Amino acid sequence: xxxxxxxxxMRRRRFRPIPVRMLLPNVITLLAICAGLTAIRLSTExxxxxxxxxxVFAAVLDGIDGRVARMIKGQSKFGxxxxxxxxxxxxGVAPGLILYFWQLHELNNGGxxxxxxxxxxxxxxxxxxNATMDxxxxxxxxxxxxxxxxAPAGAITVLLPVYLAFLGLPKPPATLTALYTLLxxxxxxSRLPVFSGKTIRMRVPPEMVLPVFVSVIFxxxxxxxxxxxxxxxxxxxxxxxxxxxxxSYRDQARAAAASTAAPAGMVPANPxxxxxxxxxxxxxxxRPDRLH
Numbered sequence: 702x703x704x705x706x707x708x709x710x711m712r713r714r715r716f717r718p719i720p721v722r723m724l725l726p727n728v729i730t731l732l733a734i735c736a737g738l739t740a741i742r743l744s745t746e747x748x749x750x751x752x753x754x755x756x757v758f759a760a761v762l763d764g765i766d767g768r769v770a771r772m773i774k775g776q777s778k779f780g781x782x783x784x785x786x787x788x789x790x791x792x793g794v795a796p797g798l799i800l801y802f803w804q805l806h807e808l809n810n811g812g813x814x815x816x817x818x819x820x821x822x823x824x825x826x827x828x829x830x831n832a833t834m835d836x837x838x839x840x841x842x843x844x845x846x847x848x849x850x851x852a853p854a855g856a857i858t859v860l861l862p863v864y865l866a867f868l869g870l871p872k873p874p875a876t877l878t879a880l881y882t883l884l885x886x887x888x889x890x891s892r893l894p895v896f897s898g899k900t901i902r903m904r905v906p907p908e909m910v911l912p913v914f915v916s917v918i919f920x921x922x923x924x925x926x927x928x929x930x931x932x933x934x935x936x937x938x939x940x941x942x943x944x945x946x947x948x949s950y951r952d953q954a955r956a957a958a959a960s961t962a963a964p965a966g967m968v969p970a971n972p973x974x975x976x977x978x979x980x981x982x983x984x985x986x987x988r989p990d991r992l993h
Contacts, residue, residue, distance in 0.1 A: 759791040759792075788853070796819065796855075825889075
C-alpha cells in the first residue's frame with residue numbers, strides 16, 4: 702500500500718530540526734531553575750550565605766536569558782512559558798523558604814503564612830504580567846514602567862534582613878521580618894508603577910566603551926568582594942526609588958492627558974462668520990476631477 706504523501710509531509714514538519722539559537726536561551730533558563738532549587742536545598746542545610754548567593758546567581762541568569770534570546774532571535778512561546786515557571790520558583794518559592802528556614806519558623810504558622818503569601822504573590826505578579834503584556838489600551842509611556850515590583854527585584858529586596866545579619870547586625874524580631882516580607886509581597890501585587898528602564902538606549906558611544914568595561918568590572922569586583930554591602934545598599938536604594946517612579950508615571954500620565962485634551966478643545970483662530978455661505982465638502986462635489 703503506497704504511503705500517503707500528506708502524512709509524510711506532516712511527519713517531516715513535526716520533526717524538523719530546531720536551530721541551536723532557539724535552545725540556548727532555554728538552557729540559560731534551566732540553569733536558573735537549577736540555581737533556585739539549589740538555593741532551597743542549601744537553606745534546609747542552614748548554608749544561608751550560599752543559598753542567597755544562588756538566588757543572586759539566578760537573578761543574573763534571568764537578566765541574561767531574555768537579552769540573549771532577543772540578540773540571537775531565539776524567542777519562542779515555549780521559552781516565555783519556561784521563563785515564567787523559572788521566575789516563580791526562583792523569585793517566589795525559594796526566597797520565601799529561605800526566610801522561613803532562616804527566621805520565620807520561629808513564628809510557627811504565622812511565619813509559614815508570611816512565606817507562603819510571598820510565594821503566592823510572586824506567582825500572581827507573573828500571571829498578571831503575562832496577561833497584560835500585549836494590552837492594546839496601554840499608553841505609550843507605560844512601556845517605561847512595570848506594574849508592581851518585578852519578581853526578581855522583589856526576591857532580592859525581601860532578603861534585606863538576611864544581608865544585614867551577614868554584615869554582623871543583630872537579627873530583627875521575627876515579627877518585624879514577617880511584616881517586611883508581607884510588605885514586599887504587597888508591593889509585588891500592587892498597581893504601583895516601577896521604572897523599568899527597558900526603553901533606555903543600550904548603544905554606547907565609541908569613546909565610552911572602555912570606561913563602561915572598567916565600570917562593569919569594578920562593579921562585579923565589588924559584588925564579589927563585598928556582596929552583602931552591595932546587596933544591602935542596592936535594596937535600600939531600590940525601595941527609596943519607588944516613590945520617584947510613581948511620581949514620574951503620574952507626571953507623564955498628566956502630560957499625555959493634556960496633549961490629548963488640547964486638540965479636542967482647540968478653537969479655530971479665524972472662525973467663519975455664521976452669515977458666510979457654506980462651502981461644499983469636496984467629497985460631495987460631483988464636478989469632474991479636472992475642475993477640482
